[in-house]
Amino acid sequence: MSALEPKQKLVYAILEFLNDSIKDGTVRSDDQESMEVAMQCISESFSVEWSSDSPNSALSVKPSSLLSIFEVFLKTQKKVASTSAESTSQPTQSTSQTNKSQEAESLKAAGNQLVSQRDFSAAIAKYTEAIQLDPTNPVYYSNRAAAQSQLGAHDEAIEDALKALEVDPTFAKAYSRLGHGYFSSCQYEKAVEAYEKGLELEPDNTTIRNSLATAKSKAKSSSSLNTTSNPPGSSNSSRGAMPGMGGPGGMPDLASLMNNPMMAQMAQSLMANGGMERMMQNPMVQQMMNSLGGAGGGGMPDISQLMNDPAARELASSLMGGLGGGAAGTGPNNDNAKP
Structure with missing residues (x-):
């Protein structure tokens, strides 16, 4: 194929388009003669033989037409533009999320610094801001739970620890925070359960291991105390008791x-x-x-x-x-x- 042939095909397609426009009435009858003169000039300028009565099959694009080819081009161009816009917006969204994560990390670091200064209320505020920017990071909930515990807000600490585990069930430190919250609330059995789950995830964690031992000991002593204070049958009347004695083993009044x-x-x-x-x-x-x-x-x-x-x-x-x-x-x- 010579370098001139594609251009000749394009010129011939233009001539066919102009001829079709005369036939279908797109060109007004008053302008048809002028259009035919223009077509003759185009064909001579590009050395393309043109005759509406005997089409040149070597140069014709039929059964397609210049108009149909152009419509395909426009649709393709629209799709390309749409895809390009999406690819441009995705990096923007990704960049925005990255910036939020970085800001959240800075807030967490500020909260940690405040904890070291024992300003737990201010630390909680920083962790809360970090959570608002990135609620998918379990560390922020866990750190806030630790600060809550320092203020004696054990119910809130338990809630934060549970939220951290909801985000990441494999986060061992959250189980440690949860165990501490339960222990401080005198819920020793639940504390034991939390520490055990944390130790399953990190068997070499001595802090969790020691906390578990303490919780088990407290749970055992608490259970023994309850049994001693309220033995089986103690809810019944003090059988064999002397009046005023308060039941067997009671101090006499x-x-x-x-x-x-x-x-x-x-x-x-x-x-x-x-x-x-x-x-x-x-x-x-x-x-x-x-x-x-x-x-x-x-x-x-x-x-x-x-x-x-x-x-x-x-x-x-x-x-x-x-x-x-x-x-x-x-x-x-x-x-x-x-x-």
């Missing part, structure tokens, strides 16, 4: 003892049937009397020990039976012993 008509009646019964002499021979009773008298500095007697002695219990039962058994099972619930 001396004022109630002295003013209780039943105790006065019991004392009279003891004096009448020789029970006082038998009771005083019981070692447990002697120990109790010594304690009440201040002997040995032993303090108040352990009533539960006394009532666990078979002889003392039998004596008390017989005495209470003589009084109609009204004392059995009538003691109040030991609510004061509950945590």
